[in-house]
Amino acid sequence: MNFATIGQNIVKLTAKYWDKFLLTGMGYTLSLAAITVAVGAILGALIAFMRMSKIAPLRWIASIYTEIIRSGILAVDIGQTEAARSLGMSHRLTMTQIILPQAIKNILPALGNEFIMIIKDTSLASTFFIGDLMTQVLVVKGATYLTIEPLIMVAVIYFALTFVLTKLLGVFERRLRRGDVR
Amino acid sequence: MATSDNKLIQVKDLKKYYNGESIKALDGVSVDINKGDVMVVIGPSGSGKSTFLRSLNLLEEPTSGTIIFEGTDITQKKGPDGKKLNIDLHRQKMGMVFQHFNLFPHKTILQNMTLAPVKVKGMSQEDADKKALELLGRVGLADRANAYPIQLSGGQKQRVAIVRALAMEPDVMLFDEPTSALDPEMVGEVLDVMKKLAQEGMTMVVVTHEMGFAREVGSRILFMADGKLLEEGSPDAIFNHPQNPRLQDFLSKVL
Numbered sequence: 001m002n003f004a005t006i007g008q009n010i011v012k013l014t015a016k017y018w019d020k021f022l023l024t025g026m027g028y029t030l031s032l033a034a035i036t037v038a039v040g041a042i043l044g045a046l047i048a049f050m051r052m053s054k055i056a057p058l059r060w061i062a063s064i065y066t067e068i069i070r071s072g073i074l075a076v077d078i079g080q081t082e083a084a085r086s087l088g089m090s091h092r093l094t095m096t097q098i099i100l101p102q103a104i105k106n107i108l109p110a111l112g113n114e115f116i117m118i119i120k121d122t123s124l125a126s127t128f129f130i131g132d133l134m135t136q137v138l139v140v141k142g143a144t145y146l147t148i149e150p151l152i153m154v155a156v157i158y159f160a161l162t163f164v165l166t167k168l169l170g171v172f173e174r175r176l177r178r179g180d181v182r
Numbered sequence: 183m184a185t186s187d188n189k190l191i192q193v194k195d196l197k198k199y200y201n202g203e204s205i206k207a208l209d210g211v212s213v214d215i216n217k218g219d220v221m222v223v224i225g226p227s228g229s230g231k232s233t234f235l236r237s238l239n240l241l242e243e244p245t246s247g248t249i250i251f252e253g254t255d256i257t258q259k260k261g262p263d264g265k266k267l268n269i270d271l272h273r274q275k276m277g278m279v280f281q282h283f284n285l286f287p288h289k290t291i292l293q294n295m296t297l298a299p300v301k302v303k304g305m306s307q308e309d310a311d312k313k314a315l316e317l318l319g320r321v322g323l324a325d326r327a328n329a330y331p332i333q334l335s336g337g338q339k340q341r342v343a344i345v346r347a348l349a350m351e352p353d354v355m356l357f358d359e360p361t362s363a364l365d366p367e368m369v370g371e372v373l374d375v376m377k378k379l380a381q382e383g384m385t386m387v388v389v390t391h392e393m394g395f396a397r398e399v400g401s402r403i404l405f406m407a408d409g410k411l412l413e414e415g416s417p418d419a420i421f422n423h424p425q426n427p428r429l430q431d432f433l434s435k436v437l
Binding site for chain 2: 077079082084086087088089090093102
């Protein structure tokens with residue numbers, strides 16, 4: 001394999017197919033990841049509540065999201081619940097006014113990490129030709145008979161995406177923590 | 183249910199066991215708390231005094247025994263009307279102050295104090311704000327109304343916790359070691375607020391290690407050890423003429 005040729009091919013492919021990778025592919029990849037995390041989080045929140053409730057039947061259903069949300073809620077100091085209940089606040093009022101607003105701080109960073117993981121996992125969706133980054137590799141490969149070049153190109157994009165998002169999440173997490181231990 | 187006018191809380195044979203019967207945090211405590219009492223509960227750590235206090239508003243669910251608060255047995259699942267007993271209604275009448283303050287960190291001091299009056303009692307935000315500011319003024323913290331708890335010292339936090347409970351206009355105030363988590367120089371400011379409250383006639387149950395406060399402010403002293411109420415009496419009787427050997431031993435260590 002000739003690295004000079006690969007380099008030249010990548011330049012040519014970039015000129016011709018940049019929109020497929022950067023617009024279509026990245027768009028689908030990010031949307032897929034976002035939908036997965038959002039649906040998982042909403043389902044997870046419901047199940048997390050069920051698991052903490054006294055009703056048995058649905059407790060066996062578990063996923064990474066229920067654990068993220070459940071542990072986020074449980075990480076809020078029990079004293080907060082006791083203070084709220086001692087003021088006569090109901091369980092529901094305590095949850096919505098006191099516990100959940102504080103639990104969000106524990107939950108969001110973990111969900112962000114999950115989002116970054118899912119970005120990489122969405123490459124599996126190319127099996128169904130869904131339109132994500134890996135699908136674009138298949139498209140370009142089909143049109144040009146080049147394999148390694150489009151792969152290198154999406155590898156760079158995957159890396160850039162996860163690297164930038166990890167850094168952003170770090171900043172976000174530090175901002176959330178700033179208000180802690182009041 | 184008919185009760186004598188003066189009795190606010192009647193505790194009968196209260197037991198709290200953990201692990202079956204292997205740990206007896208409370209082992210048959212009976213006591214009447216009357217209106218206007220400043221009842222100070224003392225005793226060594228692990229004596230069950232905090233468990234006793236936390237049982238009064240059912241933060242701890244007793245294993246057996248009864249707690250009759252303002253004529254209602256709140257340990258029953260059903261109220262006198264046959265409907266499910268709503269403990270929240272009774273808790274509104276029992277203010278509680280915790281060792282670790284437990285202020286809500288995401289809310290301002292004013293919001294900490296008005297949340298329950300507005301959401302639970304249905305007071306208007308305007309009235310609740312007015313009342314909260316007046317209460318804050320009484321503990322010298324009116325200028326901190328819009329601060330967040332993190333911006334306050336420990337002593338200030340505990341004073342806020344006290345007026346947050348008072349904002350619900352409770353009939354009794356429960357204090358669970360309110361000065362134990364404070365730096366020594368801040369203990370005084372909190373005890374002063376409690377003393378003032380006692381002088382105004384508030385019924386109080388105080389679990390504390392502050393023997394000076396117990397002696398000076400307490401109207402009745404309870405001595406607990408091993409989950410039992412071993413001696414009860416006036417401050418003079420307890421501190422100057424202790425009868426129970428456990429109490430004599432305890433006092434020799436703490437005084």
